[in-house]
Amino acid sequence: MPRPSTPLLSPDRIRSVALAIIDRDGLDGLSMRKLAAELGVQAASLYGHVRTKDQLLNDVASSILSSVDVSGFSVDWREGLLRCARSYRAALSSHPNIVPFLAYGPAGRDESLQRLDILHGALVDAGWSRREATMIAAGLMYIVFGSALSSFSSGFSSDPADYTGRYPHLDRAHLLPGVARELDRDSFELALAAFVRGL
């Protein structure tokens, strides 16, 4: 195929299809060739619009992080922490498959740094020391990423036989997959509430 009259590719389209593949097939399910095929194109053509696969993943990640809301700090710092953590988790759990990639280096992305800057500033304004503010921000990220990552959704078996006998207190663990979404959310809320209350 020569140069088409109207371009088939654009960074936006590439990002959106890439995210759709990740959501559907997982992080390992995304390959440049599969992505190209779904865009009606050969793999090499992608490199005219995207520098590397890693950069593409970073761009996808940034677009997800841009929905994190840090406006709650205008009320007070506790409310700010709660709202920030909730919207952060909501952003991650709507695209759970990309979380392992995101968890590698969240500090390097501009979207993360902007929000961290606001969060840090609000905590210092509220009277916490700079060091304390940093640690509180870190602790909040622990809960957000921990809940998005090591979620109970995946991991437990639905077969009672996998638990009875060997694990006396886990005799109902086989029911977890059915209530995983709800339980994950409630566990997150519990951890978040306990953390903010304990500060």
Added chain:
Amino acid sequence: MPRPSTPLLSPDRIRSVALAIIDRDGLDGLSMRKLAAELGVQAASLYGHVRTKDQLLNDVASSILSSVDVSGFSVDWREGLLRCARSYRAALSSHPNIVPFLAYGPAGRDESLQRLDILHGALVDAGWSRREATMIAAGLMYIVFGSALSSFSSGFSSDPADYTGRYPHLDRAHLLPGVARELDRDSFELALAAFVRGL
């Protein structure tokens, strides 16, 4: 090379060299060919001792998890939570490169389930409902995995120019890499203390 007089390979030796490579070169730095080369062998020979690479990683992970200590619940549940979380984090942070793999499905490993069983039983004995016990265990794992994974060690730049101007409250972020280890530990302790206190 024919069959050697004394075997070159054993599951133990394979696991330990694999872990050494992961510690040195990262999770992506481990390939079956490199692993084989360091064992003085060809890649195909590994498959006589190991089913798949994924299974090998699972075995390595299990050996790390076996050092997690849940004996503190004999004192009381708060002390149990604290000790368990600390030894869990210590186990993970001594091999940080394998944590991303571990975070995928911690519930499936026997070592995890055994410890989760004890933890869950102790919380129920202390008066928490089964559901609360599950959520508390989940919250503890959030903090442990979050702190081991999205650590501040990696992620921040040492160049002040990356922060001044754009992020007014992060003007000292370039100092973070130098104190990352200490700050990560303190942030973990803060989050853990706040969580357990807030319960």
Added chain:
DNA sequence: CGATTAACCGAACAGTGTTAGGTTAACCCA
């Protein structure tokens, strides 16, 4: 109208996990 640039393709490179089939040494039993 001519030159340049942008968009895509085909083929290739080095690397990945994994398997099939072959070779030889060690071991067990008659």
Added chain:
DNA sequence: TGGGTTAACCTAACACTGTTCGGTTAATCG
């Protein structure tokens, strides 16, 4: 002691992966 079986390793290959190089054609601009 000899013969058969098994265990441990090998070579070669398969189907992938991300990425690059050079080529071809259409759109665009002076």
